[in-house]
Amino acid sequence: MPAATDQQRPEASETAESRGIDLVRFRAGGLTLAVEAAKVRGMRETQGSLAPRLADLLHIQESPATAAPPERLLEFAHPEGPHSLRVDEPVVHCRLPASALRPLPPLLAARQGLACIRALACVGQPPDEVLIIVLDAWRLPRLVTSADDEDPPDDGPSNPPALIRQIGD
Amino acid sequence: MSTSSTTKGREEDQLAALLEQRRDADQGILEVEAATVKLVIFAIDESLFAFSGANVAEILPLTTIHFVPGCPPSLEGVINVRGDITSVIRLGDLLGRPHAPDSRRAAILLGQSRAEDDEAPMRSGLRVDRVEDVLDIPEASIRPPTDTLPEQLRGLATGLFQYRGEVVIALDLERLFHDYRGALR
Structure with a gap:
């Protein structure tokens, strides 16, 4: 492929600047998270779902003082088959400009234990600034024994699944 | 006349x-x-430490630190520095010193290591309880570290010197970042 000429570069730069990514943004455990919209199949009510909570899979400790927000069920497309997770409202579709996306800082990338965390973005101005943690839906931790979105059993609570793995590891 | x-x-x-x-x-x-070296002197609780001024790009006031899941407790989160997202380390946790409660004097040192091989220079915020001074110290007044330093400080301490009657431990930020990246601290 021939190298870009000087005359082509400004156009390429403008294209890159105008690029962005469609995300589905939601809350979990008091944090603002997002996944690529292309990897989300849909959203449903959580009624009757045994799907795990994303906040639990990411080990996010929530403040007990705050009331639990309403939940939604997000269905993710995945090469191993679709799966669902419960997340907190609001769940919104948004477009993030490429210039707002930041890779993980090097020390954080080296010590961070969740392979699903891919990028960060700060939106808004202090003191109302919000950090969006961009996840890779294909590398989300997943309960190996999870029934994902099976019908609830007729009697009694189900045993909590113990084993968690990260898809894609 | x-x-x-x-x-x-x-x-x-x-x-x-x-x-x-x-x-x-x-x-x-x-x-x-005499040859001098610029140092940033700071405190964690009541203990005084210093980094070379060449390794401190900026001194920031304590600002909102955003939590990121999956990080060790010593990695407090990230901050937004004029559009650049930077990690923040609880320096006291790495040095075995408890941090004082948050106060208006608390600060974040924006530490920066030199570029290594093909890698870009590493940057991270370091939470400290207060910044005492930024000053030039004669190199001759810095003594080698002693064997009696606590284990967490051995290997990190590059020297000791007196500041207003108190002992200050000069630290190697390059080594600190290197060790932290390799999960050695």
Whole structure:
């Protein structure tokens, strides 16, 4: 492929600047998270779902003082088959400009234990600034024994699944 | 008249002599000028530490630190520095010193290591309880670290010096980042 000429570069730069990514943004455990919209199949009510909570899979400790927000069920497309997770409202579709996306800082990338965390973005101005943690839906931790979105059993609570793995590891 | 001109001539001589002395004195000062190193002195609780000024890009006031899941407790989160997202390390946790409760004097040192091989320079915020001073210290006044330092400080300490009657431990930020990246701290 021939190298870009000087005359082509400004156009390429403008294209890159105008690029962005469609995300589905939601809350979990008091944090603002997002996944690529292309990897989300849909959203449903959580009624009757045994799907795990994303906040639990990411080990996010929530403040007990705050009331639990309403939940939604997000269905993710995945090469191993679709799966669902419960997340907190609001769940919104948004477009993030490429210039707002930041890779993980090097020390954080080296010590961070969740392979699903891919990028960060700060939106808004202090003191109302919000950090969006961009996840890779294909590398989300997943309960190996999870029934994902099976019908609830007729009697009694189900045993909590113990084993968690990260898809894609 | 002749007495006056004689007196004036003596004054000129005195001035010339004084200027000569001054010139000699200045040269003397230049000859004994000691090599200095710029240091940023900061506190964690009541303990004083220092980083080389060359490794501290900026001193920031304590701002909102955003939590990121999956990080060790010593990695407090990230901050937004004019659009650049930077990690923040609880430095006290790495040095075995408890942090004081948050106060208006708390600060974040924006530490920066030199570029290594093909890698870009590493940057991270380091939470400290307060910044004491930024000053030039004669290199000769820095003594080698002693064997009695706590284990967490061995390997990190590059020297000890006195500041306002207290001992300050100079730290190697390059080593700190290297060890932290390799999960050695």
